[in-house]
Amino acid sequence: MAASKGWGRWREHSVLPGFGLAMGFTLFYLAAIVLIPLVALALRPWELGVDGVVRTLSEPRVLAALKLSFGASALAAAVNAPLGLLVAWVLVRYDFAGRRLLDALVDLPFALPTAVAGIALTAIYAPNGPIGSLADEVGLKTAFSPLGVFIALLFIGLPFVVRSVQPVLQDLDREVEEAARTLGATDLQRIVQVVLPAVTPALLTGVGLAFARAVGEYGSVIFIAGNLPLVSEIAPLLIIIKLEQYDYAGAAAVGLAMLVISFGALLALNLVQTVISRRGAA
Template identity: 65%
Template sequence: MKGSKPRNRNVLPGFGLSLGFTLFYLSLIVLIPLVAVFFRTAELSWPEFWSTVTSARVLASYRVSFVTAFAAGLVNAVFGLIIAWVLVRYRFPGKKLVDSLVDLPFALPTAVAGIALTAIYAPNGWIGSLLEPLGVKIAYSPVGITIALIFIGLPFVVRTVQPVLQDLDQETEEAAVMLGAYRLRTFRKVILPELTPALVTGFALAFARGIGEYGSVVFISGNMPMKTEIAPLLIMTKLEQYDYAGATAIALVMLVVSFLMLLVINVLQWRMNRRAVAD
């Protein structure tokens, strides 16, 4: 019809079909397994559930998992930003090789990473043997767990920050320098606000990965109850004892706490993005 607006045709199917497939796929892969955790935990009475998730050993495993994952996420946020900055802003021999090495933790089996880190940081390892006379213990301690989580979480920060750095307009930085701003002030006032949402996202991804990490941690942690035992290992222990309800109870608490922490991080990221758009 003359004067009518042309109909917007998409390559993919219509909204209804796409939304239906999306909900079906998410339900099958994500929602149904999570709901199964709730139903399996419901087999326990409230006193049994509470005594299971608040026992001293379980609380200690929660503390180890969340504290080490949080510390590893913070370290990765700092050094991941530096690595992304070097890869984007500088040219040097072997740059493509370094860029490929960043993705190595993605491809490397986590058990291989755990064995390699344990061999290096154990008291008889290359680095551990040098630190042992100084009284510094890496393997079989929370420090070793943190190092393993840094190893597997670094790519999340680098690959999240890298595209944002590539899209930054360097003319703005040059203008700030020409107006008399020092390098640190230029970074803090011009560059960092643009990178903060990506940094928060990278931190959240590394933190979430670290909470549930098992393969790379189980070797270097030493698995000492009340000291270096992580929550995923305790869940596996209960499964091996055929205590499925107890295992899902611990998993449920981890799920809820992780969801709440990620929700807070996403809200902070949304507020920062909104403030950046307003400015």
């Protein structure tokens, strides 16, 4: 009886009806789509035993692929942070001819199939391409190298930063900036002390999304990378190779390593975002 009263009091706090059905469907959907596959991924590698998992993840080829995937993804996300902020600033704060077209072009990496993006980037940055040939003249190899991987991840990550920051800039109160100007703040001071604190949480969100997308990117990277073992081979490709060799446990071990590293990086980024948001609220 007491339990039913407690359940009744709990349901009275719900504003909308149908909480039980909605919650049940939510838990079922998340379990079927997210939780069960992750549990299967976490369990499958241990068929090799602890020694087998350690041996698989300590292979030089696996370590090189993980280092390239996460290193290039982190670097691309870091570079996209100021570039995405600049693009969002131009789209929000300036009115010029072609602004709508430029705004639409930002979403092109979203709409473009990843394989098509990879082929296009390869055609441009290959040694016989318009940009690759110029880079080749100064001794810089773009396509078929780690630099090509970085370029592809830079391409697919930019929209995440722009679209995360743009709404915040649109909603930012211009009167606060004008007040700072009235008090004698320079343009740089207004950007650093007024604009950046307001957009930093959204900027970190965009960086996190860009990083998460880049880590698992395959289609747009596979053509421009060159896929040389220990040089320009990404971790998702190594997983595909192990699956083609029927090494399902080994592929799952690499996938589990990617999952753990990605979760740790995103958790750290969320903690930083939470700390910054609390300081801003204080």
